[in-house]
Amino acid sequence: MQEDLFKRIVSHSKEYGFIYPSSEVYDGLNGVYDYGPYGVELKNNIKEYWWRAMVQMHENITGIDSAIFMHPLIWKASGHVDAFNDPLVDNKDSKKRFRADVLIETEIDKMLAKAEKEVEKAAKRFGESFNEELFRDTNPRVVEYNQKAADVEKRLANALKNNDMADLKALIDELEIAEPDTGSRNWTEVRQFNLMFSTQMSNIGGDEGKLYLRPETAQGIFVNFLNVQKTTRQKIPFGIAQIGKAFRNEIVARQFIFRMREFEQMEMQFFVRPGTEMEWYNTWKERRMAWHRAITPAEKLRFKDHDNLAHYANAAVDIQFGFPFGFKELEGIHSRTDFDLASHSQLSGKKMQFFDPELNEHYIPYVVETSVGCDRMFLSVLSNALIDETVPDAQGEDSTRTVLKIAPALAPVKCAVLPLLRNKEELVDKARSIFDKLKFHFLCQYDDKDAIGRRYRRQDAIGTPYCITIDFETLENDTVTIRERDSMQQERVHIGEVARIVSERTDMRKLLEEIA
RNA sequence: GCGGUGGUAACUCAGUUGGUAGAGUGUCAGCCUUCCAAGCUGAAUGUCGCGAGUUCGAAUCUCGUCCGCCGCUCCA
Structure with a gap:
């Protein structure tokens, strides 16, 4: 279910012009994506919201x-x-990946722990007369463990400094380091992963x-x-x-x-x-x-x-x-x-x-x-906005609509201007003239293709919060309907009010006031 | 990088034992529509990831290769 949602987000993003895989005609480039026409609008709005808030x-x-x-x-x-310079090594049996330096450091810790254990054991044995300092300096086993740890540490530091991956591998082999869960010593070569891209000036x-x-x-x-x-x-x-x-x-x-x-x-x-x-x-x-x-x-x-x-x-x-x-x-x-x-x-x-x-x-x-x-x-x-919901269709039957319920202030397109019918020239002309005025205020779309319901659904799919419909009543008294995306409710307002109403409801100021 | 898995139209996918490709959605053009997708007519789009091999013939079989997705590691 959730997995499906993710897939739907990916395909919706591509299908509706939010995000495309980068270099797609060349089979794409792993981990790189392009923002499409609606994607760039949404992204710019997110950045604006952040910039203004901060x-x-x-x-x-x-x-x-x-x-x-x-x-x-x-x-x-x-x-x-x-x-950000990680040497990584894979275990061929467990298929797990490890940082080579961490594996070796863990091994060093084990040696030091062994030395400590010797000291503890001796302390118990000798009781009050125990000279810890002397014991640490002279006991052959303690000295050997500590010396080996120090040697390995030095070699590790050198290998890291010189990017000597082969020596890291050699250390892993010599120390007979095993994969913690499976005990396997079947390691691949150690490879360097630098997380910074470099270029040339x-x-x-x-x-x-x-x-x-x-x-x-x-x-x-x-x-x-x-x-x-x-x-x-x-x-x-x-x-x-x-x-x-x-x-x-x-x-x-x-x-x-x-x-x-x-x-x-x-x-x-x-x-x-x-x-x-x-x-x-x-x-x-x-x-x-x-x-x-x-x-x-x-x-x-x-x-x-x-x-x-x-x-x-x-x-x-x-x-x-x-x-x-x-x-x-x-x-x-x-x-x-x-x-x-x-x-x-x-x-x-x-x-x-x-x-x-x-x-x-x-x-x-x-x-x-x-x-x-x-x-x-x-x-x-x-992920928050993409919703499939059941709504009544023209006959009152169930139908599903796909809608992006994006906060109006962030929506890519703020308003769509739709003549109710395309084959009535008066409606089309009127709608065009309204669109030409509204475009000075915010990003609008004009659309007269297909039935009005289908056009509403198209706008729903890209998250447009308001649709203005020009109908025959418009021709009589200069009023239009404003349809709100989430509720699908309409109200009738005078043409002169549209810019102000849509501006107010999609204004980022409301968000800023909310968090002040 | 290693392992798993997949690659067929813009999207989701079908394609039966190998006989040179299909559906739905979408898109475009036109018609019809007086307010919430799936009414009518027509159209475009695929070197079936790429290359080689087997074969009379490959989307289908074999090999190679590229790319995607999931896991291992890291972070915004």
Whole structure:
């Protein structure tokens, strides 16, 4: 059932111009998708909703748009060069995949544990007279275990540093590491997976011209911290927001647009006084949840604390959405401490500090990050909106309609203009003239093909919240019917009122007021 | 990458023991329609993922290859 919903979302997306597989005429490109005519409208509206909620609604948040190409040292400072470089190995029998370095580290831990056990046993045996320090230094078994652990650790570090995959494999073989569940030692070669895409700048050969496509937009904000703070005269606490593409060379990109190799992030980094970060962390948790709740039912949203934290965070929580394939991360809220600014200060030699006039001292601000996946947001909106429902047809019999119940402020097309009949020139002319006026206000569609009911259904399928129908009464008194998508109810209004009514009901302002 | 599974029209799919391709929906043109899909007439669209082999003949059998989906790993 849920599985079916997901399939329907994928095919509906393609069939109605929301999302196409990328490079489809060449059989597609794994993990890459294109946004179609309605997709780009919806995506732009999601971005606008985010931007206005974050930038327009907060005096102390400003936006930037930093370049995708950045100085390679940025990714050294951020930890991505080291942390996003995973050597992976597969077990041929269990078909499971492991990080080679983790397997070896686990083995090192086992050796150290064995040494400790020797010490414990000796302590019991010798009782009070036990000289632990001496025992550790002299007992042959303890020394051997510790020495071996140290050797392996050193070799592991070297292999990782030199990207020596063959030596990692050799270590796994020499240590006779077995797959934890099955005990199998039947391993494939160790392969390197770098999660950052690299490219070349200019025509410099070798490593000198090597650049990465940014794996997150956040670093563009951190390296502009000083610029923005100066030019906007912001005082702590303040934030910098950015929407932009990021790239990760995922081992496997799966679940449609949920995990793509090229994706778009909507990130805001909020700079705060050290010690106040948890307060702000909680504030942003609540604010971000309110933003989601304004367009998504509460039961589809939940917080999920991170079990183990990334290298830069001292607190982290996800906002998850109930996708057809389960609750999954939509947005991450991290307390990033001063990791990034401190790291950039150190590597660049530029002091990324803030002088706090209240405290009369300099400090490196702490950072609270909110980061939403734009494409995931898009998918959540679609999963929430796509509904097949039973409604009465012209004869009062049951019929099904497929409708996208998207929040009107996010809907790709706001209004369709439909002459009741196509073969009556007066109706068509009148409808055309109404369409030509409405198009100045919002995105409209004109359609006179097929019976009126079918045209309503077509608009339902792309989530158009309002349909204006021009009928014979229009010709008499300049009134039209407005049909609302979800209720299918109609009201009759004067032509002069249409732009105002549709504008009001599809205005993003209502959403913003709701979450203020 | 490994394993499983699949690839036939824009979408969903059928195609029987090999005889050179079909349905429904959708699209387009026209007609008809005074408000909620499936009324009438007509039309377009497929090198049956690609390549090779077996065969008189391959969507169907064999091999190779590409791509998709699901699982393993990672994250927005």
